Amino acid sequence: MFATLEIRNGELMKKLELFEEKQQELASLAKALSHPARIAILQFLAATPTCISGDISDYLPLSRTTVSQHLKELKSIGLIQGDVEGLKVKYCLNKAGIEKLKNGFGELFEEITPIENKTC
Amino acid sequence: MFATLEIRNGELMKKLELFEEKQQELASLAKALSHPARIAILQFLAATPTCISGDISDYLPLSRTTVSQHLKELKSIGLIQGDVEGLKVKYCLNKAGIEKLKNGFGELFEEITPIENKTC
DNA sequence: TTCTAATGTCGCAAACATACGTCATTAATT
DNA sequence: AATTAATGACGTATGTTTGCGACATTAGAA
Numbered sequence: 001m002f003a004t005l006e007i008r009n010g011e012l013m014k015k016l017e018l019f020e021e022k023q024q025e026l027a028s029l030a031k032a033l034s035h036p037a038r039i040a041i042l043q044f045l046a047a048t049p050t051c052i053s054g055d056i057s058d059y060l061p062l063s064r065t066t067v068s069q070h071l072k073e074l075k076s077i078g079l080i081q082g083d084v085e086g087l088k089v090k091y092c093l094n095k096a097g098i099e100k101l102k103n104g105f106g107e108l109f110e111e112i113t114p115i116e117n118k119t120c
Numbered sequence: 121m122f123a124t125l126e127i128r129n130g131e132l133m134k135k136l137e138l139f140e141e142k143q144q145e146l147a148s149l150a151k152a153l154s155h156p157a158r159i160a161i162l163q164f165l166a167a168t169p170t171c172i173s174g175d176i177s178d179y180l181p182l183s184r185t186t187v188s189q190h191l192k193e194l195k196s197i198g199l200i201q202g203d204v205e206g207l208k209v210k211y212c213l214n215k216a217g218i219e220k221l222k223n224g225f226g227e228l229f230e231e232i233t234p235i236e237n238k239t240c
Numbered sequence: 241t242t243c244t245a246a247t248g249t250c251g252c253a254a255a256c257a258t259a260c261g262t263c264a265t266t267a268a269t270t
Numbered sequence: 271a272a273t274t275a276a277t278g279a280c281g282t283a284t285g286t287t288t289g290c291g292a293c294a295t296t297a298g299a300a
Contacts, residue, residue: 016181019156023163030153035258036139039146039228046232055276061136066259068278087267087276093234102229108159109222112166114213155288175246186289188248207246207297 026104032077037062037070042093045080051092146224152197157182157190162213165200171212 019027033039040060045052057067071091074080078097082089139147153159160180165172177187191211194200198217202209 016160016179018181019160023156023159026159027154027156030150030159033150033228034147034154036143036147037258039143039150040136040139042232043143043228046234059136061138063260064277065261065279069258069260072278084277089277093232095234098232098234105225105229108163109225112162112213112218114166114215114218157288183290184247185249185291189288189290192248204247209247 022104026108028077029079029101029104032074032079035070037067038074041067041070041074042079045091045093051083051090056091142224146228148197149199149221149224152194152199155190157187158194161187161190161194162199165211165213171203171210174208176211 033042037060041056044056044059055064055067056071057064060067062070071080071082075082078094079101080091080097081094082091084090153162157180161176164176164179175184175187176191177184180187182190191200191202195202198214199221200211200217201214202211
């Protein structure tokens with residue numbers, strides 16, 4: 001994961017040869033949120049009192065096909081689940097996935113807090 | 121922004137004709153984080169005790185050119201700033217932008233909390 | 241003023257994302 | 271068994287992102 005160590009500012013700094021697992025996972029999660037349709041879908045699912053079946057595209061400015069693809073993406077990264085019930089599919093937020101999202105970004109956000117009295 | 125109101129589950133539901141401003145802004149911020157290099161750059165900037173000048177690509181598995189583009193992207197969305205100082209450019213996290221990021225996602229994350237005893 | 245070093249910009253190729261019409265699958269209904 | 275309705279999968283056109291070498295620009299040094 002790391003390569004040669006070099007010296008800079010008197011400290012050891014690592015050169016990444018590849019991005020770290022965590023960075024890649026966060027990037028994937030961010031990518032899942034990087035389209036307004038997918039944000040809207042998550043909000044929509046959160047706002048409905050029951051898991052939803054039926055055409056979510058009725059509520060979005062996109063075709064059913066396109067919404068279906070966004071649903072698939074959100075599902076594949078684990079942010080939502082789609083439980084088949086007969087002919088219909090009930091979509092819901094996936095609690096575990098949402099947790100992972102919040103924790104992952106929570107950690108990142110703590111990490112990237114700007115230092116108060118930085119000497120620039 | 122909204123179109124016809126329809127009835128579903130006894131509640132009024134809106135159909136978006138366009139995604140909302142906020143959804144689009146969040147999506148843009150998410151997109152900025154949707155590449156491991158950009159996550160790594162933010163972490164790197166946060167971790168250095170001073171604003172950094174010099175070749176950040178020394179610490180990443182990418183060419184200087186490519187890193188430069190990622191820096192430009194992060195700058196254009198306001199997550200970092202690059203202050204020219206003579207021949208060098210000192211890169212730093214942009215406090216206001218990072219704040220906006222945290223607040224935006226903080227709100228979204230609250231909004232998309234799965235309901236505990238949802239009838240699925 | 242010429243040279244060098246730090247950095248940004250351009251332009252291309254390859255990969256990936258988006259949107260959507262059409263088709264396939266499957267569950268219930270008749 | 272045939273029909274209908276809900277949904278996902280496929281194919282494809284178009285646009286966007288990524289990565290990078292080569293070139294441009296600029297500040298300071300010689």
